Amino acid sequence: MVSRKLKKFFDKERVDWLGLLEPKDRDRIKGPVGPKDCYEWTGKYAGSGQPMRFVGDGKSAIAYRYIWEIVYRKRPPKILRHICDNGKCVDPLHLMPGTVRQNNDDASRRGLLKRQLSNREIHEIQYWIDQGRMMKDIGLEYGVSPEMIGQIRSRKRYAWLSWEPRKPKDVE
Numbered sequence: 001m002v003s004r005k006l007k008k009f010f011d012k013e014r015v016d017w018l019g020l021l022e023p024k025d026r027d028r029i030k031g032p033v034g035p036k037d038c039y040e041w042t043g044k045y046a047g048s049g050q051p052m053r054f055v056g057d058g059k060s061a062i063a064y065r066y067i068w069e070i071v072y073r074k075r076p077p078k079i080l081r082h083i084c085d086n087g088k089c090v091d092p093l094h095l096m097p098g099t100v101r102q103n104n105d106d107a108s109r110r111g112l113l114k115r116q117l118s119n120r121e122i123h124e125i126q127y128w129i130d131q132g133r134m135m136k137d138i139g140l141e142y143g144v145s146p147e148m149i150g151q152i153r154s155r156k157r158y159a160w161l162s163w164e165p166r167k168p169k170d171v172e
């Protein structure tokens with residue numbers, strides 16, 4: 001249930017943040033949907049369940065962070081929490097700065113932590129490791145810790161799986 005304080009926040013004058021986005025991004029958002037009037041991302045999702053948007057140079061960003069930056073014209077805080085608890089939501093008014101602890105609590109409630117990686121995902125992670133991508137970024141995209149990526153790299157984890165890097169399908 002939404003607390004009174006949050007309700008007030010949701011009802012606050014809604015800035016026309018959609019109007020600030022590129023048309024192709026507006027086309028990737030549907031809303032308002034659900035009990036909290038969320039705006040959900042219909043574009044690409046990472047294996048971790050995070051909404052993603054390509055930003056050029058083969059890089060992708062978490063869609064709601066990308067949108068937050070456009071709307072507020074500054075870098076988003078390290079951790080943005082969904083006060084609507086809807087991981088698909090990209091509405092900047094539904095995101096608030098949070099602590100690592102709060103974020104982990106949110107994630108475990110949504111079942112994002114301790115996820116099992118598929119063989120396909122591991123081969124993709126091998127690809128990103130070979131590409132020299134940062135472990136933190138790879139972990140973020142696949143919903144696992146950077147330590148886990150390090151263990152895959154050093155063959156402490158998933159050593160039974162051969163090193164056959166596979167380029168993810170949706171990478172240009």
Ligand SMILES: [Zn+2]
Nearest residue numbers: 038084089094
């Ligand atoms: Zn929302």
